[in-house]
Amino acid sequence: MILESIAGAFDAVFHIKNLGLMTLGVAAGLITGAIPGFTITMAVVLTLPFTFGMSAVEGISTMIGVFVGGLSGGLMAGVLTGIPGTPSSVATTFDGYPMTRAGKPGLALGLGVWSSFFGGLISAVFLMLLAPSLAKIGLEFGPWDYFSLVLFALTITASLAGENIIKGVLAGAVGLLITAIGEDEISGVARFTFGFEPLEQGFDFLPVLVGLFAFSQLLSDLRDTDRARKPMVLSTTKIAIEHVQAIREIFRHYKTLIRSSLIGIFVGILPGAGGTIANILAYDQTKKASDTPEKFGTGTPEGIIAPESSNNAVEGGALITMMALGIPGDIVTAVMLGALLIHNIAPSPTFIITEPVLAYSIMVAFALSLFIMLGLQAICLRIFVTVTRVPMYRLAIVILAYCAIGIFTLNNIVFDLWVLLIFGLLGYAMRRYGFPLAPMILGVVLGDNAEINLIRALATDDNLMIFFMRPWSLFFLMIATASVIFPWFQKYRGKKKWTLLFSPILAIVLSIPMFMMGGQVRPVIAVALVAIGLYIIYKRHRGGWELKPVGADEHQLRES
Template identity: 65%
Template sequence: MGFESLIGAFGEVFAPGNLVLMFVGVTAGLIAGSIPGFTITMAVVLTLPFTFGLSPVEGLSTMIGVFVGGLSGGLMSGMLTGIPGTPSSVATVFDGFPLVRRGKPGLALGLGVWSSFFGGIISAVILVLLAPQLARIGLEFGPWDFFSLVLFALTITASLSGENLTKGIIAGLLGLMIATIGSDEVNGVARFNFGTEILQNELKFLPVLVGLFAFSQLLSDVRDRRKARQPLMESSAKAVRVEHIAAIKMILRHWVNLVRSACIGVFTGILPAAGGSISNILAYDQAKKASKAPEEFGKGSPEGIIAPEASNNATAGGALITMMALGIPGDIVTAVMLGALLIHNVQPSPTFITDNPQLAYGIFVAFFLAHFIMIVMQAFCLRAFLMIVRMPMYFLAAVILLYCAIGVFALDNAVFSIWVLFVFGIIGYIMKTLGFPLAPIILGVVLGHIAELNLSRAIGTSDDLTLFITRPWSLFFLIVAAFSAAFPWYQRNFGKKQWTLVYVPLASLALSVPLIMMGGIVRPGIGLLLIVYALYKLYRHHQAGWAVHQG
């Protein structure tokens, strides 16, 4: 039965009409993802009405094409202009843009494209093999666990702040404050609206993001007349060939980073409402912490491109897992896909794969195929985008700003969104001039709302605050958050201070506690292995007389 369904799914997905729809979908996603302010969600929503007259496999194949293309398309504008096309490509800009400005756009774009491809393929394999099992993890999460997860993500501010931790923390707190503007979603209480109706609702994330990254970058690029008349990158304008072979070799050299980042993406995608805007930053942070050359991050490190691009495409596979196995959308895009299934009278549930095997296998095959189509189509799109850097900066800035304004206006047809873009562009420019990093602000804006909402839900559900430490997943993320916050000091003093010798063993012992609390066989087994590893490391340090050079 399963083999017959798989053959039937291949027949439907590879039908000429469906292939045309997928090519159109991937191309539309690449275009939508590369335009700052025009979100993947917007592209998928615009695609939905065209799927009404299609079969379920055709409709979902088209939307999966838009989804995969959009996740990969964000790296184009992010690397070439320093403006992330989508929230899921924010961390890609940190090293992609500097590498392009160092005269290596072909390598940078090759790394981004192939990292997206490999990350998506890894997540597709996990989607096929582990969908029912992994989806059950999402059911274990309550508001306490989500709040602790966001708290862990906020500790990344320390890693994104570079050498100036104080300015990074100030920037992160500013982002959290921006997230509180408007009305409290739970209680409806107005905050920081200064008595104006226009600020009754929360500030939209995209105008703030585009303003801080796009407008501030454009102001920096055209602030003097001579620079404004020059092309964005004269040297890169000649290098119009994407360095596919060199990029693949470099990615394979960092295969551990690739696999780790893809797994982070899948896990984040499984969690409802987490999405690529969190996973790409988490993967970037972990890559920097595990790197042998963390000082290169932010200056054009290949590892800093591989991690976020592998994770954001892998997030799509995780989101599809929860949609198919539980009927819970992993993010807004899969929520739209869920709506498309319901329109065709298909209800995702834990028995979805058993009840609708051909459709389930069709989704698997379409997700695989979309990544191969993405490679083919992006090869053409990237050539066109590389030609953009030949334009004078003032002309390019005007066009980009026009697209940004159209994108943010289209969110809710409000001129106010354009003013938000303008104001935060000025704020971003001033902060960059004063040496404040912009990444922590974005992190605070993205995660602040999620943190507040889940904290309100947790307190509203129960006034027992001990649930934050008695629930295994919440305790797990709180422990990871504590050690993550201390990691910059560990990294700075490693090999110099004796206390750094107990950092890893202590972290392993602490993490074993919530894993053992989760019950079952696998997770407690992992917890016991962590205890054995920690004791072994402590024993080795004791034998070495606690000499710091032993690491």
């Protein structure tokens, strides 16, 4: 059965049309990712309208191509200009640009490209191994558990997306509210329409998403006239990527590669956390583990291998969460989830069982796009150099026009274009006043699921205590609470004594639902959690509850 599905997936992905689309996607991603100001998410969002006429496999494969290309494209700008093409390649510039200035741009690019490739490949292997197992856990979920999982996804996204957790959760809740507008699917009652007929159908996912993310991003780029008019001049001669030397260096630092890839996978699995966090975290950990930390920032190979392998590994982790639990691991997988919904496919814990060919196609397409990315990197480097000569305002306005045409194709109604404009305004205002967009988009994507599961739970039993009595639900509510406290923990770490108790108490508390789950393995994990928690408390007690200041390196990274 599994082999049949895998064979079907290979058949679908290696179809000549699909290969062509993926190649186009990777090329578009490489170029878009390389332009500072244009994010990968924006590139993936703008690809969506083209996927309407495609099959689900073709649409998702193309978007995965754009994503993998975008992640790798970000490093071109970062390494050659010192300006990261995407937030996911911020840490790459710390050592990539100094290496270029030291006269080794070919090696810097080679290290970036091959680290991205190996990091992605490691996460593809994990994706294939972990997703089916995690999906089995997902089958244990009832509506109570699923609703609590959505809450956790929103709170952790809010917690990681910005400095102000209240603004983050508010943004997520407004996302949920947007999905409530329009006719109720079960009873047909119009909600929040105030008699305005076009609102009865509710807001389509795509114009909301493009407005909130792409439209507002483009306008933010145009705010400063001088910056908008200035081309990103790139004074570069012919650069040849040094493949052999780069591979040698990476194999010499294989521990960095594996550690950073694992960090990327872990960050990807967490809902809402993406490449931006992974690349900085991996850089920081590599620097701490290095025998020569003083060389970081001067053009050391490890400083490129760590962020680039981790940011590409993120997507494998994010896809695991999306396919196994139906929860997007990051904002890009949220967009992909929306694309699947357009094709009437709703990822859920049963996704791998009900849509095995599509599920394995996603895995195969992810691995394949890494190879395509390798092949296209050199060609796209030349195109990138040409694109950088075009002033930002010309690119931005042409893309705005494309947004209008692309959005219109969704339902062939002009109302969608007005929705795009209104959410563009809202997105711009949110950016200006410090509201993160990621939780809101997650709220829009998960709103319907949250409502359905809450209604199912209440229809079964209106006792709200069930949310605290079911082990998985309790587990998700506990980690949701921890994610709400997390920003304060980060702020006061090393300054207030209560922060010393945060992780041990969390470990001990999380053992309760693990015990409740029963079976053989989970109680053992619960005992281990209690032991770890008690050990940390004992160690800190022996140390007299001494506060250790947070490292200067960490401060510097956080500021970066």
